[in-house]
Amino acid sequence: MTHDPVTPRGIPDATVARLPVYLRALSALADRGIASVSSEELATAAGVNSAKLRKDLSHLGSYGVRGVGYDVEFLVHQIGRELGLTQDWPVAIVGIGNLGHALAGYAGFASKGFRVVALFDVDSTVVGDVVAGLRVRPLADLAALAGTEQIAIGVVATPAANAQDVCDRLVAAGVRSVLNFAPCVLSVPDGVDVRKVDLSTELQILAFHEQRKAVRDLVGPLDELGARVAR
Amino acid sequence: MTHDPVTPRGIPDATVARLPVYLRALSALADRGIASVSSEELATAAGVNSAKLRKDLSHLGSYGVRGVGYDVEFLVHQIGRELGLTQDWPVAIVGIGNLGHALAGYAGFASKGFRVVALFDVDSTVVGDVVAGLRVRPLADLAALAGTEQIAIGVVATPAANAQDVCDRLVAAGVRSVLNFAPCVLSVPDGVDVRKVDLSTELQILAFHEQRKAVRDLVGPLDELGARVAR
DNA sequence: ACGACTTTGTGCGCACGTTCACAAGCGCCT
DNA sequence: AGGCGCTTGTGAACGTGCGCACAAAGTCGT
Structure with missing residues (x-):
């Protein structure tokens, strides 16, 4: 009973990381009114090898038509579904400094089903400010919010010194996916995913x-x- | 004449990507006055496997002492040298919107020898503003600046629609390293490196x-x- | 209706990265 | 001075990912 190399619907991490890129390229094609695309064209648009693209897409199913290519609209739908973009993901941002401001106002969030529902900060001079239509709340409110609305993704945009504490609070509030902008390593319990974005690195x-x-x-x-x- | 697997000082990409993490962990240890560290401790701090850490460091040279560990100060110096942090890197930021503002004011830049020397934007309502002590210049000035001061790294913080054009101008101005925050694929000639940071992805x-x-x-x-x- | 052409899906070999496990080496203690 | 315990550095096995190259499969033209 060796564990299967590819369990049903076991999509490789490397593939998952590229799906958003394909999705964006496909959306751009759809906007230009293009209905069908070959792996070669799409691969060029996404900046990858065409064989790699085909293998990636084959993990989702046989959605292409030989001799023709892929239906743009259909593929957009399938990739979106696979990435879970058909549902809304409530996002909370902690740390409303320079970066937190920019993130709260980032249009790219809303476009893909990510909805910023709450902003937090420890700094009392920032708390109460309205940023991107949301009032900044004290970090202590995080625990209370967990009871009313489940937060799917927590964004840590604090200085490194506070990041681990903030992360722990997010996890305690039921958050199981964290996007970390602080330049430090976050340790989390099993079942919680952390992705790091680090400009300095x-x-x-x-x-x-x-x-x-x-x-x-x-x-x-x-x-x-x-x-x-x-x- | 098969190409050598590891040519002199051929440091694997995966290792290079982790060196900044090690460097940060080491700096934190140095700040706490710790002079020596074992691979196990450092690995834990950096969030990696200790064997991986040792193999990574072994690519820089034999800087550890068996039975003891690594000298923190010395290792900081060595990794910094390898990453090229002993010299100053002039950075130009293009696109002074929400994100560009945050980047221009980001303290993490200066700490590691990255010096923001110029800000650019196409939007005439932004040009002339002073952000983080620098006046925002029109994008057309980029070509002129190339003659006076060489820019090592260009940061693209524009909307996706302008990103390729901005990137082309940067390359034309002699920039050979680009950090791209725009949600799109940039195509560049050989010899130019592009790294992508994409929140949406x-x-x-x-x-x-x-x-x-x-x-x-x-x-x-x-x-x-x-x-x-x-x- | 059939053949030629186009494009997908994938088997296979290769290179890279990761992890285990251990020998080599160094310092300390007696 | 010599042995003992600790830690590094690395050989080897393993798993993953990548890209070539080709068979399978569908379309289009005649």
């Missing part, structure tokens, strides 16, 4: 490659192999 | 796993295998 990775390029240019301008695109 | 990945968890709770609350932490 991204810059440092770019700096590493930039330095590499500078060294390459100095020592061997006519070396083989060009620079690789960072994924 | 991250939320959708969380939503996928959240949906999975909901389904699991419904059909089989006493199934084997708990939820996996999203990496």
Whole structure:
């Protein structure tokens, strides 16, 4: 009884991470009134290999038509369903500083079923402000809110020093998905997912490659192999 | 002449992506006055497996002492050097909207040698504003700036519709590393690195796993295998 | 109705990343 | 001085992901 490599509907993580990209490319095509698309075209639009695209889509089912391609509208629906975008996801943002402001006002949230339902901050000078149509509430209200409305996703936009405490409170309030913008590692119990977005880390990775390029240019301008695109 | 698996100093991408995390954990330890750390402790702080940590660090050199651990101060220096943080990296931000504002004021930039030297926007109502001590300049100035001061890293914080155009201008101005916050795929010539930060994508990945968890709770609350932490 | 053409879905080999487990090495204590 | 305990560094096995290349399958034209 070795665990199955791909259990029913076991979609690889790498594929899941690319589905949003495909979805966006498909939406753009739909907006331009295009009804059908080949894997080659869609792959180019999404910036991936066409074989990879086909294999990714094959995990959702056989939704393509050989010799023709994929129905844009239909595929949008299927990917959206797979990602759970057919339902509303209540989102709470904690930490209404510079970044929290920007996130609260980010239009990309609403477009995909993500609804910002609450804003929190510990700073009493911020509490009470109205940001993006919502009043900022004290962090202590989080526990109370958990009783009335279930929050699906918690966004941590606080300084690193407060992040773990905030995260613990979110988890205690029943949140099982956390998006962390604070530059630190969050530890959570099993069953809770954390994804990290870290500007500083991204810059440092770019700096590493930039330095590499500078060294390459100095020592061997006519070396083989060009620079690789960072994924 | 098969290409070498690991050419001199060929640090795997996965390792490079983790070095900033290690660096941050080490800095925190240094701030607390801790002089030495074992791979086990550091791995826990960084949220990774200790064997992975050791293998990662081994790519930089043999900087540990068996039976003792790693010297915190020394390791901070080595990782910083490897990532190119000993030099200053001039950064330009294009698109001074909600997000651009937050980025321009983000303290995490300066701390690691990233210096925001210029802000750009196409919107004439924003141009001329002073944000984080810098005057917002019209996008047309980008070409002129390229002559006087080399920009190492360009940050794209514009709407998706303008992102490719802005990116092209950055590349034309000599920028070879781009951090893209716009929800779209950027195409660049060889030798230019692009890294993407996409809030919407991250939320959708969380939503996928959240949906999975909901389904699991419904059909089989006493199934084997708990939820996996999203990496 | 049939053949040629197009495009999907996938089997297979390869490279990469991760983890285990252990030998090699270092310091400390007696 | 020598052994003992601890920790690093790494060989090897394993799992995952990627891309080529091709068979299967459908469409279009005649």
